[in-house]
Amino acid sequence: MAANIDLSVDFCGLRFKNPFLLSSSPVSNSAEMVERAFQAGWSGVVFKTLNSDRLPITHPSPRMHYVNYGGRPAMAYQNVEQISDRPLRHNLLEFLYLKKHFPDRPIVASIMGFFEDEWVYLAKACEDNGVDMLELNFSCPHMCIEGSGHKVGQAFHLLERFTAAVKRAVSIPVMAKMTPNITDMTEPALYAKKGGADAISAINTVRGISEIGREDWVPKPNVFGTGAISGTSGPAVKPIGLNFIASMARCRELALPLSGMGGIETWVDALEYLLVGATTLQVTSGIMHYGYRIVEDLVEGLSDYMALKGIGRVSKLIGRSLPHLQETDHFDLARQGIVQYDLDRCIGCGQCHIVCSDAAGQAVEWDAKRRRPRLIEDKCLSCMLCQAVCPVPGLITYKEMPSVWRRRETAVRDEGLENELKHEPFTKEGPHECVV
Amino acid sequence: MRKGLDLPQAIAEADRCLLCHDAPCSKGCPADTRPAEFIRKLRFRNITGAIRTIKENNILGGACGELCPTYRLCEKACSARFASQSRPEGADRPIPIGKIQRFLVEHSWQIGFRPLQKGAALSEAVAVVGSGPAGLSCAAELAKSGYPVTVFESRPEPGGVLRYGVVSYRFSLEFLRNEIRDVADLGVEFKCNHPIEGPAGAEALLKNGFRAVFLAPGTWAADTLAPRTQPIKGVFSSIDYLAALRDGRFREMADRIAGKTVAVIGGGSVAMDCVESAVRLGAGDVYLIYRRSYVQMPAEPDERIEAQQAGVHFLLLNQPVDYVIGRGRRLKGLKLVRTRLGAPDASGRRSPKPIRGSEWVLDCDVVIEAIGNRPVSDSPSWYPRVKLAGNHLIQVNPRTGRTSVRGIFAGGDIVRGPALVVQAVADGKTAARAIRRYLQG
Numbered sequence: 048m049a050a051n052i053d054l055s056v057d058f059c060g061l062r063f064k065n066p067f068l069l070s071s072s073p074v075s076n077s078a079e080m081v082e083r084a085f086q087a088g089w090s091g092v093v094f095k096t097l098n099s100d101r102l103p104i105t106h107p108s109p110r111m112h113y114v115n116y117g118g119r120p121a122m123a124y125q126n127v128e129q130i131s132d133r134p135l136r137h138n139l140l141e142f143l144y145l146k147k148h149f150p151d152r153p154i155v156a157s158i159m160g161f162f163e164d165e166w167v168y169l170a171k172a173c174e175d176n177g178v179d180m181l182e183l184n185f186s187c188p189h190m191c192i193e194g195s196g197h198k199v200g201q202a203f204h205l206l207e208r209f210t211a212a213v214k215r216a217v218s219i220p221v222m223a224k225m226t227p228n229i230t231d232m233t234e235p236a237l238y239a240k241k242g243g244a245d246a247i248s249a250i251n252t253v254r255g256i257s258e259i260g261r262e263d264w265v266p267k268p269n270v271f272g273t274g275a276i277s278g279t280s281g282p283a284v285k286p287i288g289l290n291f292i293a294s295m296a297r298c299r300e301l302a303l304p305l306s307g308m309g310g311i312e313t314w315v316d317a318l319e320y321l322l323v324g325a326t327t328l329q330v331t332s333g334i335m336h337y338g339y340r341i342v343e344d345l346v347e348g349l350s351d352y353m354a355l356k357g358i359g360r361v362s363k364l365i366g367r368s369l370p371h372l373q374e375t376d377h378f379d380l381a382r383q384g385i386v387q388y389d390l391d392r393c394i395g396c397g398q399c400h401i402v403c404s405d406a407a408g409q410a411v412e413w414d415a416k417r418r419r420p421r422l423i424e425d426k427c428l429s430c431m432l433c434q435a436v437c438p439v440p441g442l443i444t445y446k447e448m449p450s451v452w453r454r455r456e457t458a459v460r461d462e463g464l465e466n467e468l469k470h471e472p473f474t475k476e477g478p479h480e481c482v483v
Numbered sequence: 484m485r486k487g488l489d490l491p492q493a494i495a496e497a498d499r500c501l502l503c504h505d506a507p508c509s510k511g512c513p514a515d516t517r518p519a520e521f522i523r524k525l526r527f528r529n530i531t532g533a534i535r536t537i538k539e540n541n542i543l544g545g546a547c548g549e550l551c552p553t554y555r556l557c558e559k560a561c562s563a564r565f566a567s568q569s570r571p572e573g574a575d576r577p578i579p580i581g582k583i584q585r586f587l588v589e590h591s592w593q594i595g596f597r598p599l600q601k602g603a604a605l606s607e608a609v610a611v612v613g614s615g616p617a618g619l620s621c622a623a624e625l626a627k628s629g630y631p632v633t634v635f636e637s638r639p640e641p642g643g644v645l646r647y648g649v650v651s652y653r654f655s656l657e658f659l660r661n662e663i664r665d666v667a668d669l670g671v672e673f674k675c676n677h678p679i680e681g682p683a684g685a686e687a688l689l690k691n692g693f694r695a696v697f698l699a700p701g702t703w704a705a706d707t708l709a710p711r712t713q714p715i716k717g718v719f720s721s722i723d724y725l726a727a728l729r730d731g732r733f734r735e736m737a738d739r740i741a742g743k744t745v746a747v748i749g750g751g752s753v754a755m756d757c758v759e760s761a762v763r764l765g766a767g768d769v770y771l772i773y774r775r776s777y778v779q780m781p782a783e784p785d786e787r788i789e790a791q792q793a794g795v796h797f798l799l800l801n802q803p804v805d806y807v808i809g810r811g812r813r814l815k816g817l818k819l820v821r822t823r824l825g826a827p828d829a830s831g832r833r834s835p836k837p838i839r840g841s842e843w844v845l846d847c848d849v850v851i852e853a854i855g856n857r858p859v860s861d862s863p864s865w866y867p868r869v870k871l872a873g874n875h876l877i878q879v880n881p882r883t884g885r886t887s888v889r890g891i892f893a894g895g896d897i898v899r900g901p902a903l904v905v906q907a908v909a910d911g912k913t914a915a916r917a918i919r920r921y922l923q924g
Binding site: 117118394395396397398400401413415418438439 | 494504
């Protein structure tokens, strides 16, 4: 690992030796597991969500499924897990153990209640047993009772009330975990802030259906003939997670530290979450797939990257993409370009020709004799689809064209139909916004 | 028979495919089995459709998948091979098209999927002489169109070279039976133990209710080291030896080989099958005698390597001259002369020149001659009016398989001389289409 690189972050007054935490999930179910994770290098844990023993928790069986893509397994996971099924006493004993043996690793306890007194009871129990911070689970996608899990995350006044109740009861920092099953996350996040939340974490799993049995038509996981819309996680949800973290990070009114998660497997994923404004990063699916050991590559990869970039502290990366992130109306449309092909490296598969013909500008002709594409520059839309499918990395690149360059208009199939055309130009003046 | 791919493996390989435009693999298949199409179908999980593509275009798709030298046919120009130079997955490895093809055909048997249907019944009957790859291919193609087809086979079971000329560890009888069942399911009738013999026997079929005849009897006579009037105990032709391993004589042949010194003459694929099977039968030492050198061998590179790895001694640059015969005409040894390579001959390969005075004798108990196959000597008498090309091979129009006699078509080894299974399949298809046009007038 590169020397002189400081991966530590300050998050709500707590020091984490690196930004990488276990998130509240099967990977943080017991002290035995968390201990091994700490030994592997994870800086802290958000422990699996506690319950007050009031309602018995039984996990459905089977609990999980997955979405494969091509030959690669699990681009997404699907789970119908519940919160911790362990007695509260056992979970509290686990906290005592971890604090005793790993005093420098912050323990964040995830809790979920159904009414104020229950939230408060759980929060105090955690604080009394050495927990450093709380995460309020407003986002579990498997709750059916109104006022619980993601239903809280979608009912903003409840979210504010429960946050406020917890804040009144404890002095340790409190983080609210958001559901992505909502249009605009800044809104509930602001309610959490009003309730006194010190930080926001996101995203919990995205409600989805991973696969449906072709023989029995039951969505998976197939729990004895029944499936459910449930939580999707893993690499497939990373774009969704980045969206919500970036949106909250851009919200001036919110201005709370963020803990980002959703599809983090590699240091590159981690870097992206940092760049859009996350301070700590949480991981589950990556561990479910590859084990705790991946933290070694998260830490080493990120610190070597920082060393090569000449960035000494990870906090210098946080939010650095935000100035470059705008709505689409900010684009400079006067500047245009096309693709260029390095044909010396072409292997002649012709996929560029297929995608350009069927999904773009018909700008790539096919030289069947030489088995090579031939670009008609003024028809190229610069959509970059050919680059996406090209099996040779770097063969197809983007190049900006001079300002005088013009793209050819898409040809009309039959100009001869002009005399059959019924068309009057739209002439009314109006504002450049939607008016009802 | 070696283990084939399973479904997850086949899908993983299909997922590597670049799905080329104007795909070079499909252009490389002599029988037009359309690999680009069936791999694309597999890639998009249209597994039944993939099976249909194979079986519609190549009724022996399973056999070809296993037996084809794919590296110089469909896989030769596979773009994935070149793609891997810039991408790490599957370094320099083409898509294993043959393996995928074999898997899909086996999968059809496993799931009971029958992609082909008999055509609406027509009346004009067609006779097919020989049930090897060319005959099976022609019969299936015609049966799909609805023609009643009868296949005449002189041996007890159908399959020709696939039944009696391939070793079991390469191609199992069970696999063959499954593939032949696909042909029989189309309504093709097999008459085994039914040789075409006697003067003009094949031409007579045209007078006995058949409107067209496809001749595909193969080449079942062996070239020999020297003309022999009397047999030598311990000397076999590759044809006889390989057939023995596939019919009732297996035990008898195994006993003759076990613990003995065996020499196989020849450098082609058949010779490789002979040496490797002799090792498997427990021969003491197995020699491969070849008069040129390693690179001139006609056998496929992987076959040569396999034979060497099996422990076969390659005795190159040695030309057999004669046999050393002991009491009771029992073989004692093989007289050889060393050679050196001279200028290329008509085949384009450097020719062997005997080194004078270098004769020596290799002591051996068994010699298998794998020098070449040709038509059995009396076969032209079954079709006296059909024009021959020389070497008793039949002359046809390569685009149609038509012979010089109206209504008689031919294909496979009897036209080409020894060739690939996939080429025989192609001949069968070509002839079937021409027969269909001929019958439709």
